[in-house]
Amino acid sequence: MFVSEKLGRFTADFHNTPVGAEVMHHARRALVDWYGALLAGYPMAPTPMVEKSLALELDQGKARLPLGRAASTRAAALINGTASHTAEVDDIYREAIYHPGAPTFSAAMAVGQALEVSGMEFLKAAIAGYETSTRIGRTLGRTHYQHWHNTGTVGTFGAATAAAYLLGLNAVQTANAIALSATFAAGLQQAFKMDSLAKPLHSGRAAEAGVTAAMMAQQGVISSLDVFEGEAGLGHxxxxxxxxxxxxxxxGTAFNINSMTFKNHACCGHTFAPIDGVLTLQQRHGIDVQDIEKVVIATYSPAIAVAGNSHPTTAPEARFSITFVVATALIHGSVRLAAFEPERLASPAIRALMSRIELQVDETADARFPGQRSAQVSITTKGGQQHSMLQPTRKGDPDLPLTDAELNDKFLELGLPTLGEARSKTLSAALWKLDEAKDLGALC
Structure with a gap:
């Protein structure tokens, strides 16, 4: 059997596969995290622009946008997929260098609302999407990440799988949906090397492409089933x-949804080990930010390639700047959404500290990427004292996870500006017990 056929068989059989309590708990955690990212990114550019551009596909259909506006299934997948990747607070499967939640849940939600499925079926669809796509991403590996944005490419398979599951496609149809989505897969890293609003669109397009592929497969459209391993296929x-x-x-035996990273900072995940490390050093040694002479961050090379912008001028650029977020963390104690407001971007204090931060490649950290995201950090004071440490992982990684309470607090923080306190708390309660709901009505 080809890879697409194996994935199709797994997904079709998953309808009759019971889900253990641990896996379902982690699925709920992923859902809470995704929905918080969705609410945070919905009012942020480019999401409102995307919504306006799709006006002809809105105010109709059974799918819903975050504040309840009706949308066609494909439009909802695209808009919600874009929104949930915009604020840079969505989950990560580190071995695949991939954000599964934004494309997978966005596709599942759009199709699930249109079909009025139960909460359990919705969550099982998302689980299936996580499981197929993470393995594809893990196999494509670090080489794929040199040029491609994995959430735009690998995300199509999570979306297609989730949509195929909810549409009730059989194994052959699902294999064709996944194979079709392979030829839709795209998203170049160069799209966000400069000031750009393109990166979140990769997630949105992945969600929409996966849904489209599943709908086409349902109608009998077929594709080359050897699209992964063929001589002109995805792998080559x-x-x-x-x-x-x-x-x-x-x-089907190990579930990668149990091993997700949930972000503790509102920026690129490659910056997290440096942020965590400098904050630990600052707190451990009582370092006054005014007394800092120099900071050295030594980490894996893709972190510097993706987030090495030392002169960011806009919020999208700043989210991918190790120097900006490290300086922000040292001065303000955290890197939340407020870190990217105009006054912070122009802050003389942040800019001055940024000029004293040096980035280096650490060969050990580089060799352990992507399975481990670490950084060696060093702070030298004006009095000549040097404090150094290895930050071996990131707060939020599977080996240093956010608790359920911390994850819920993150959701409330992200949801409050859009929904207000009362509605955010009501929605939070519904998300944590969605597997018991007869439909998805409580989420819009």
């Missing part, structure tokens, strides 16, 4: 011709 075209023979060995 977008990676280093990886070996697919064991890519799915643990599919």
């Amino acid at each position: 075209a977008m990676s280093n011709s990886p070996d697919w023979s064991h890519a799915l060995d643990d599919l």
Whole structure:
């Protein structure tokens, strides 16, 4: 069987597969995290622009946008997929260098609302999407990440799988949906090397493309089922011709949704180990920010390639600037959404400290990427004292996870500006018990 056929069989069979309590708990955690990211990003550019551009597809259909506006299934997938990746607070599967929640849940929500499915079926669709896509992303590996934005590429498979599951496609139809979505997969890293609003669109398009592929497969559209391992397939075209023979060995036995990273800072995940490290050093040694002479961050090379912008001028650029977020953390104690407001971006104090931060590649950290995200951090004071430490992981990674309470607090913080306190708390309660709901009506 080809990879697409194995994925199709797993997804079709998953309808009759019971989900254990641990897996369902982690699915609820992923849902809470995704919905917080959705609410945070909904009012932020480019989401309102995308919504206006799709005006002809709104105010009709059974799918819903975050504040309840009706939308066609595909428009909802695209808009919600964009919104939930805009604020840079969505989840990560680090081994695949991939944000599964934004494309997968956005696709599942759009189709699930249109079909009026139960909360349990919605969550099972998302679980299936996480499981298939994370393994594809893990196999494509670091080579794929040199040029491609994995959430735009790999995300199509999470979206297609979730949509196919909810549409009730059989194994052959699902295999074709996944194979079709492979030829839709796109998203270049160069799209966000400069000031740009393109990056969140990768997630939105992945969600929409996956939904579209599943709908087409339902109507009998077929594709080359060897699209992953074929001589002109995804593996050769977008990676280093990886070996697919064991890519799915643990599919259905190990659940990657149990091993998600949930962000503790509102910026690129590559910046997190440096942020956590400097905050630990500052607190441990009582370092006054005014006394800092120099900061050295030594981390893995993709972090510097993606987030090495030392002169950001806009919020999208600043979210991908290690120097900006490290300086912000040292001065303000955290990196939340407020970090990217205009007054912070122009802050003389932040800019002055940024000029004293040096970035280096650490060979050990580089060799352990993507499975481990670490950084060596050092702060030298004006009195000549040097304080150094290894930050071996990130707060929010599976080996240093956010608790349910911390995750819920994050959701409330993100949801409050859009929904207000009362509605945010009501929605939070509904999300944590969605597997018991007969439909998705409580979420809009």
